[in-house]
Amino acid sequence: MRPFSYSRATDARDALERFQPGTMYLGGGTNLVDLMRLGVARPDSLVDVTRLPYDTVEAAGDGLRIGAAVRNSDLAMHPVVRERYPMLARAVLSGASGQVRNMATVAGNLLQRTRCPYFQDISHPCNKRRPASGCPAIDGDHSGLAVFGHSEHCVATHPSDMAVALAALDARVHVTGPAGDRVVPMPGLHRLPDGEPERDTVLAAGELITAVELPPPPAGASHYRKVRERASFAFALVSVAAVLDVADGVVRDCRLALGGVAHAPWRAELAEAELRGAPATQEDFSRAAEAELSRARPLPRNAYKVPLARNLIVRTLQELVP
Amino acid sequence: MNRVEGRDKVTGRARYAYEYPAEDVAYAYAVQSPIAHGRIRSIDASEALATPGVLAVLSSADPPALGSRDDAELALFQTHEVAYHGQIVAAVVATTSETAREAAQYAVRIEYDAEPHHVRLRTDHCGLYRPDKVNPAFPTDTEQGDVAAGLARAAVTIDATYTTPTEHNNPMEPHASMAVWEENGDLTLFDSIQGASDDRDTIASVLGLPPERVRVISPHVGGGFGSKGTTRPNAILAALAARAVGRPVKIALTRQQMFDVTGYRTPTIQRVRLGADAAGRLTAITHDVVEQSSTIKEFAEQTATPTRVMYAAPARRTTHRLVRLHVPTPAWMRAPGEAPGMWALESAMDELAIAAGIDPIELRVLNEPAVEPESGLPFSSRNLVACLREGARRFGWANRDPEPGIRLEGRWLTGTGVAASTYPARRRPSRASAAVEDGDFVIRIAAADIGTGARTVLTGIAAQTLGSPAERVRVEIGDSALPRASLAGGSMGTASWGSAVVRACEALLKNGAEGTADTTEDVESDSGFARHAFGAQFAEVRVDIDTGEVRVPRLLGVFAAGRVLDEKLGRSQFIGGMTMGLGMALMEETVVDERSGAFLNHDLAQYHIATCADVRDIEAVWIEEEDPHLNPMGAKGIGEIGIVGTAAAIANAVYHATGRRIRDLPITPPKLLG
Incomplete structure (x- = not known):
């Protein structure tokens, strides 16, 4: 591990003042500290932001404001979250393990890095870790990687479950930074790799997430379903966050986001557009899923994700029909 | 009995190799090759040596003196040749482990001349050969009777190829060592090892010391599953590093390094042919295995040996062929031989039962041998049939409809399967x-x-x-x-x-x-009998028809292993093995990157072993055996039999649930989709 300095910020202003080139903000450390041990992340300094006053979940109008430093397990266990946003609670609980969730923060969950095996091992080239060094995953093992929105430079996926639910809930990410405060919508925080896979998000250097705001829960029933190789403590092969509002057999509204398929939580807008106003039948769900998957570009070893995503979308929507 | 050291372990008082204190201790970290085959052109350690806290850099630029270079995995820094990705090529010794690791990763400059490498096991590889023996000293091939005639006169035949991937042992405690050279030149080595006596002898031999000058201390070891059965490079590296810097040196391998230098289960490609007459009696059995070793050391797994023990048949053949690839040397992993071999044989027996229209338990009973089939020796005791019968009774096998793919509960297809287990009952002088x-x-x-x-x-x-x-x-x-x-x-x-x-x-x-x-x-003087434990494994599975996810709501193992000496410890061994077998069936697979030759998923987030949530209703019971031909306790070993047969029982249940026969482990969702 490269020598680095560590300091603890007391408030956002203090954190921003401590930020310099080479600084990284430290949340629960469940990903960053691993990456530092592996030699993947090599910060000069860490600014610990876990003590900032962002550790509460509060009502915000008819919605909810979740502090950036709230621990994942506290978020999942929060009574209002469980009652009004059960899909979010399910998504958080489907990630990692109890011990990791006890440490991990909301902002850290959003900003965790891909688990692409090439990214995590410095003996391999990786455009995300070392720009312009190449992407061995495209011709190598990409079985867990992206089928949507990838580029010739990177096929990584974003690993978060929570972010998939937030993308379906139209969450708004509150950010403060050297240039002032701003709000970034979900989806929209995470970017597609294009020619700059080293940038996971739209955040600028030094910007700090302070909160995630949830609008009032959408009408209808919701579910988060994650497919994985083992029953817990595994990243998604494919996951889906779905909200379905049906009246008189017709879809009034629908939200669909997919995880494990792209460099960002993948909001299935084509499927949603197909579904709004359509009958809530298996055929229509299938047609919507196919519409979304028509833009999938699977690679040889992850082609299974296309039928898996299709089945998962159809199945999850069917289960949400009242 | 409760564990006599249980309180020490749960209170953290039990000391493991890395935890022993020492004055003035330094830390070593290994530099590993990023190429799979080639030669080191140059080593520049100057930046590392200039780093504050770095005490020494060991490498083949200045080969340390060794007493023996016979084991190329232990003969560190003796050659510029690189045999596999991840091979230890240098090491940094520093005052903190972090300094050693940073310098090893970023401040030791090694240039390589890479050569083409081959890391994928294939049945048509031009380098396949017949090893002289298979682990530890079994004949490589056996043949009895006329196999071609046996297959020709069979009413039903099965000819199928089953594969297992590279798998890693992954004990919880990483391989760790601390070396302390005493003033008189004696070496004390705190090591995480499965046998202190053999470890001591090996270390002494590699270092060129008389065995009495070396002492190995290892009172607590956090799992091994075979990977700590022999001395590993961490012990030699600690000793060499401590000798170089004149201080005690500790080393703990990272999880990622464990994948490269502590052994693994060879991938296998196994062709099994079975012939049976109209009544279901076997007319021929063949089991032909292709597996790998490294280019620097031969390890030939005894994969087909259980087929020499299991069933009666007048014509039979087993073979093992090996190919040397640019990979680390495979080694023991829980039930080497039996675990992968019985996956193939017991899958094939299930296929034969279905093809012949015979219940899979009855098929096994029909082919029960009177004596050990290939040696002709009487069994000291053999209660496979009793295990199958008792398991069938407990599991509720009698009402099973053999028709596959017809039981749908919600969106889950359900099914049940059975497979036999076996493991030799041996002992060594002590x-x-x-x-x-x-x-x-x-x-x-x-x-x-x-x-x-x-x-x-x-x-x-x-x-x-x-x-x-x-x-x-x-x-x-x-x-x-x-x-x-x-x-x-x-x-x-x-x-x-x-x-x-x-x-x-x-x-x-x-x-x-x-x-x-x-x-x-x-x-x-132990002789005259074939000594083996036997068992029967039963699995119930659910397969999600939309996602291909497999869950195992029920596992039952019934074993006959002489006298089980302690109920609590015995059950732990059996269900621990069965849990590992569940992982082998559904998730364990080390992915090899063909371009670089590297193991890719080399951590426990990516290499999946079964979690508690994967293990639902799991039970192990046993049939008491009185066997006077074993040892004073009348006991057969039970550390490995639990993993044997589990994967086949689960795969057979997946077939029963879905009608899909998966012959390539692990059985992951993509293989069952669509």
Whole structure:
């Protein structure tokens, strides 16, 4: 591990003042500290932001404001979250393990890095870790990687479950930074790799997430379903966050986001557009899923994700029909 | 019995190799090759040596003197040649582990001349050859009767190829060592190892020391599953580093490094052919195995050996072919041979049962041999049929409809499967002493407790022999200074050590003060019988028809393994093995990157082993066997049989659930989709 300095910020202003080139903000450390041990992340300094006053979940109008430093397990266990946003609670609980969730923060969950095996091992080239060094995953093992929105430079996926639910809930990410405060919508925080896979998000250097705001829960029933190789403590092969509002057999509204398929939580807008106003039948769900998957570009070893995503979308929507 | 060291372990008082304190200790970290084949052109350690805190850099630029270079995996820094990705090519020694690691990763500049590499096991590889023997000393090939004629006259035949991927042992405690050179030139090595006596001998030989100048201390070991069965490079590196810097040196391999330098289960490609007459009696069995080793050391897994033991057939053949690839050397992983071999054989038996229209339990009963099929030796005891019958009764097999793919519960297809288990019951020579000290009995033997409960079961064996309460017996193990003992491997620990402990205790009872034993002669006179444990594994599975996810709501193992010496420890061994078998069936697979030759998913987030949530209703029971031909305890080893057959039982249940026969492990969702 490269020598680095560590300091603890007391408030956002203090954190921003401590930020310099080479600084990284430290949340629960469940990903960053691993990456530092592996030699993947090599910060000069860490600014610990876990003590900032962002550790509460509060009502915000008819919605909810979740502090950036709230621990994942506290978020999942929060009574209002469980009652009004059960899909979010399910998504958080489907990630990692109890011990990791006890440490991990909301902002850290959003900003965790891909688990692409090439990214995590410095003996391999990786455009995300070392720009312009190449992407061995495209011709190598990409079985867990992206089928949507990838580029010739990177096929990584974003690993978060929570972010998939937030993308379906139209969450708004509150950010403060050297240039002032701003709000970034979900989806929209995470970017597609294009020619700059080293940038996971739209955040600028030094910007700090302070909160995630949830609008009032959408009408209808919701579910988060994650497919994985083992029953817990595994990243998604494919996951889906779905909200379905049906009246008189017709879809009034629908939200669909997919995880494990792209460099960002993948909001299935084509499927949603197909579904709004359509009958809530298996055929229509299938047609919507196919519409979304028509833009999938699977690679040889992850082609299974296309039928898996299709089945998962159809199945999850069917289960949400009242 | 409860674990005698249980309180020490749960309170953190039990010390593992890396945790021993030492004055002025330094830390070593290995530099590993990023190429799979080639040669080191140059090594520039100047930046590392200029780093504050770095004490030394070891590499082939200045090869350290060794006593033996016979084992190329242990002969560190002796050559510029690179045989596999991840091979140790240098090491940094520093005052902190972080400094050593940083310098190893970023400040040792090594240039390579890479050459083409081959890392994928194939049945048409031009380098396939017939090894002289398979692990540890079995014949490579066997053949009896006329196989072609047996297959030709069969009413039903199966000809199928089954594969297993590279799998890694992944004990919880990483391989770790601390080396301390005493002023008189003796070496004390705290090591995480499955056998202190053999470790001591190997280390002494590699370093060129007489064995009595080396002491290995390893009272607590956090799992091994075979990967700590032999000395690993971490021990040699600690000793060389400590010699170079004149201070004690610690090393703990990272999880990622464990994948490269502590062994693994070879991938296998296994062709099984079975022929049976109209009544279901086998007319021929063949089992042909292709597997790999490294270019620097031969390890030939005995994958087909269980087929020599299981079923009667007049014509039979087993073969093993090996190819040397640019990969690390494979080694023992829990039930080497039996675990992958029985996956293939017991999958094929299920396929044969279906093809012949015979219940899979009845098919196995029909082909039960009177004597060990290939050797002709009588079995010391064999209760496979009793295990199958008892399992069938407990599991509710009688009402099973064999029709596949018809049981739908919600969106889940359900099914059940069965497979047989077997594992040899062997023992090795060991010594032990028993003494009375301060009114208590003290038993000394260089045995190893790698989490199995060995210390506890030896306490029980001694207490029973001595007629003493267990509280008055103290067992000292895990130290090469104790009476020499065999290693914890091959399910031989309890049988080997227990034999010596019983004899030492009997000697103590005779003379009242002290007893010693050496079972070399006893063990050498073991002959005339085929000794194996047997078992039957039953699995119930659910397969999600939309996602291909497989869940295992129920696993039952019924075993016949002589006398089970301790109910609690025995059950832990069985269900621990079965859990590992579940992982083998559904998730364990090391992915090899063909371009670089690297193991890709080399951590526990990416290499999946079963979690608690994967293991639902799991039960192990046993049939008591009276077998006078084993050892004084009448026990057969149980450390490995639990993993044998589990994967086949699960795959057979997946077939029953879905009608899909998966012949390539692991059975992951993509293989069942669509």
